[in-house]
Amino acid sequence: MTVTITPRPTVVHTEPGYEGANIRTWIGFKHFLYLVEQGVLRWLRDQGAGAGELYLRHGLGLEIVESSVQLPAVLELDDEVRAEVTAATDNLLNVRLVSTRDGQEVTALRGRVRVALVRERTAETYRRAPGGLDALEVPELAAATTVRHPDHRSLAPGETAEDVLGAEPGAHLWSWRAPYFYCHYSDRVQHSGFVRALEEVVDRFLADRGISVGRLLTERSWIPVVSRSHLQLVEAARMEETVHTVFTVTDILRGVLFDGRMRCHVQRGDRLVQVAQARILHGYAIAAGPGAGGMAELDDEVVAALRGDRR
Helix, strand or coil, X not given: CCCCCCCCCEEEEECCCHHHCCECCECCHHXXXXXXXXXXXXXXXXXXXXXXXXXXXXXXXXXXXXXXXXXXXXXXCCCCEEEEXXXXXXXXXXXXXXXXXXXXXXXXXXXXXXXXXXXXXXCCCCCCCCHHHHHHEECCHHXXXXXXCCCCEECCCCCCHHHHHXXXXXXXXXXXXXXHHHEECCCEECHHHHHHHHHHHHHHHHHHCCCCHHHHHHHHCEEEEEEEEEEEECCCCECCCEEEEXXXXXXXXXXXXXXXXXXXXXXXXXXXXXXXXXXEEEEEEECCCCCCCCECCCCHHHHHHHHCCCC
16 A cells, blocks of 8 residues: 655534533533544544554554644534644644634634654554554654653662652642543543643632632633643553543733643653653633633732642
């Protein structure tokens, strides 16, 4: 089979998932990335080899190992979306999501994703990637990461992951079992699994700080919105391993946005192995009342909670 990567853009016409309409009819940020994933899968098929064929015939698994996106506009439940994917370099793809409002095209997402074809240890056969896709092939997930200095750590005798990771200033630690439905190919947590973890750890962080999404929505009509995110896979997290996830707010920007960092580790023996990391930029949109449609200014109570002040 001969495959040649084409410079022509891949275009997918699709719609947001109903699951994403959690607050009014606006679509949550992880569903933007689900639509990107649809575009990437179609892009791969447009090169002549789909993800299923690559696994069954070549023992290779498509993985999004990095995503860096900006979300300049909302997506609505009834939007029809055009996902555009274009090859940038050997393993980087440019992505864009576009919808139409009042006859005008609106860009809801723009960014880049990095992809790899990982040699799968669960596959029954192996052949090199076909044609122009061979530049994407790596022997394992860790070989595709762009994280130059992974945050691997050693545990002293008697120390636990909670002792080490939970001690970071302002950190919120959440440990979860990696379920099979977050995984690829009976083996490892996929990109979208960590997207889901990123959304959940932020939700848990806010609730732990006393400013849960439900509280601010009820009391102030504030709706959390994401304006950008950057997620990187580092090493494989295996099915049913415990993923220790730490979220920390690193900065408050212009009094209306907060920048946060997620890091994920698994414990193997006396080592904590970093498996993923992310940055995410949040703000709050005002859904009703004075200022509806604008961005909320973060007052002292909210800023103190985000910074981890306990009063």
